[in-house]
Amino acid sequence: MKQIVPVLPGENVATLLSGMARTGFQGRTLGESMEIWREMLADPECTIFFGLSGAMIPAGMQRCLVEMVKRHYVDVIVSTGANIFHDSCEHLGIHHYHGHHTVDDGKLYEKGIDRIYDVFAFENEFRTVDRRIATWSESIAPFRGSSREFIRRFGEWLAKEKPEYESLTSACVKEGVPIFIPALADSSIGIGLLIARRRGFDIDIDQIADADEITTRVEEAAKTGVIYVGGGVPKNFIQQTQVIGSIHEKDLGGHAYAIQFTTDSPQWGGLSGCTFEEAISWGKESRTSRQVQVYVDATIALPLVISALVASGAERVKLRHGQKKRIYRQGIN
Numbered sequence: 001m002k003q004i005v006p007v008l009p010g011e012n013v014a015t016l017l018s019g020m021a022r023t024g025f026q027g028r029t030l031g032e033s034m035e036i037w038r039e040m041l042a043d044p045e046c047t048i049f050f051g052l053s054g055a056m057i058p059a060g061m062q063r064c065l066v067e068m069v070k071r072h073y074v075d076v077i078v079s080t081g082a083n084i085f086h087d088s089c090e091h092l093g094i095h096h097y098h099g100h101h102t103v104d105d106g107k108l109y110e111k112g113i114d115r116i117y118d119v120f121a122f123e124n125e126f127r128t129v130d131r132r133i134a135t136w137s138e139s140i141a142p143f144r145g146s147s148r149e150f151i152r153r154f155g156e157w158l159a160k161e162k163p164e165y166e167s168l169t170s171a172c173v174k175e176g177v178p179i180f181i182p183a184l185a186d187s188s189i190g191i192g193l194l195i196a197r198r199r200g201f202d203i204d205i206d207q208i209a210d211a212d213e214i215t216t217r218v219e220e221a222a223k224t225g226v227i228y229v230g231g232g233v234p235k236n237f238i239q240q241t242q243v244i245g246s247i248h249e250k251d252l253g254g255h256a257y258a259i260q261f262t263t264d265s266p267q268w269g270g271l272s273g274c275t276f277e278e279a280i281s282w283g284k285e286s287r288t289s290r291q292v293q294v295y296v297d298a299t300i301a302l303p304l305v306i307s308a309l310v311a312s313g314a315e316r317v318k319l320r321h322g323q324k325k326r327i328y329r330q331g332i333n
Contacts, residue, residue: 013304014312029294030301033259034308036290037227038256039242041309044320047220048257049214050074051234053272057086058096058119059299062168069171071215072316073309075226076217077172078234079179081187084151085129088189091158091167092132093267094125126188133192134199142202146209147181151317154189155179182210182237215241219250222320225257229298231264231272239284246283253285254279261301 007027009116014034021031040046056065086096099113099120108115112123120314135259136157137143145149155173158165172179176221184190193203218224218241226233245252264273276293279285 010311012311014308014310017304018312029292030296030304032292033261033294033301034305034312036292037073037181037309038312038314039290040225041314041316043223043225043257044317046225046257047076047223047319048074048227049076049078049218049238049255050223051228051231051238052077052079052083053081053228053232053234054298055082055086055116055119056229056298056302057083057090057168058116058121060096061299061302062087062090062292064302065168066166066171067310069168069175069177070304071310071314072175073314074177075319076164076178076180077179078182078213078214078237080232080234081181081189084179084181085188087168088127088133088154088158089121089129091162091165091170092129093165094121094129096121121134128253129190130192130195134195137193137196137203137236138199138201138219140203141196142204142280144202144204145206145212146213147184147205147207147209148178148213150184150205151179151181154278160270180210180214180237182207183233186233199320211237211244212242214238215244218242218252219245220266220321223256226255226259226316228258228260228262229302230262231260231270231274235260236271239279239282242284243282245304254283255303256286257287258289258291261296261298262293263295263297265295 004024005022007016007023010016017031017034020027021035040048097120099115099118103115103119105115112246114123114126140153151169152173155169158167159170159173169179196203226238242252242254258276262272264270266273266275266278276285276289276291280287285291
């Protein structure tokens with residue numbers, strides 16, 4: 001039995017979260033998430049996969065994510081297409097604005113304003129970016145490859161187009177952090193590529209190559225850790241690598257570390273609320289994994305936890321490449 005220690009308010013956010021880890025409820029799990037993330041960063045064998053869903057860029061999380069990448073707090077990102085689209089909009093000077101969640105949406109439609117809860121944006125500006133994506137993609141046609149390769153080239157173009165700006169996508173290219181978008185067609189990037197295809201240009205995103213590439217990274221890692229913002233496709237895409245490995249007779253033992261920031265509950269049966277304990281039954285998480293799920297709005301968690309990592313002086317140790325010391329086989333304890 002460890003005694004609850006009342007948290008002491010202070011100026012240092014790292015000290016605050018460390019103190020919160022000794023309290024109760026979701027304050028405790030938020031503090032524990034920072035501690036587990038620090039353990040991943042200090043583990044030279046751990047490759048860190050980051051799943052990004054929800055409208056994080058429109059909500060103002062871009063700089064947090066850029067700083068996360070520049071400090072190499074993660075190694076691989078799997079994102080929704082929407083986040084990377086909104087990220088590219090900001091890079092190209094198309095912005096999001098303070099709005100309100102109680103408003104006449106019919107009037108917003110008449111004015112050409114899109115609403116994301118309490119964030120507004122201009123539909124016509126988004127469409128200009130759709131067309132710019134289409135025009136740029138035509139310049140690399142014919143293209144067939146994974147979303148990772150496509151987004152790498154896209155990030156290079158963004159950096160050249162607007163070198164005075166920085167985005168998550170351009171930062172990932174610069175720092176060598178791959179971005180996978182396994183449902184790329186389900187976004188305005190996909191809309192832009194459809195425009196190009198209807199104009200007769202051959203653009204083909206190979207999503208099976210995505211699954212193969214990211215699973216190979218998991219198979220080749222000595223150990224893996226996962227961090228999920230929300231759930232959805234990014235979460236499952238990373239989780240299923242363990243299943244794919246087992247199908248190919250490489251039961252990898254599950255992820256060794258796991259963190260999720262979510263507002264979803266498990267009793268509805270959806271993956272976004274699925275617990276890491278449930279994932280153990282699939283072999284997606286290790287029975288001995290260091291894990292925590294924080295039931296919190298990610299726009300609260302990300303700034304606090306990443307700021308705490310920075311304030312605590314957390315640094316990524318040099319990653320030691322190498323195969324897992326032990327390969328598990330199905331049906332064998």
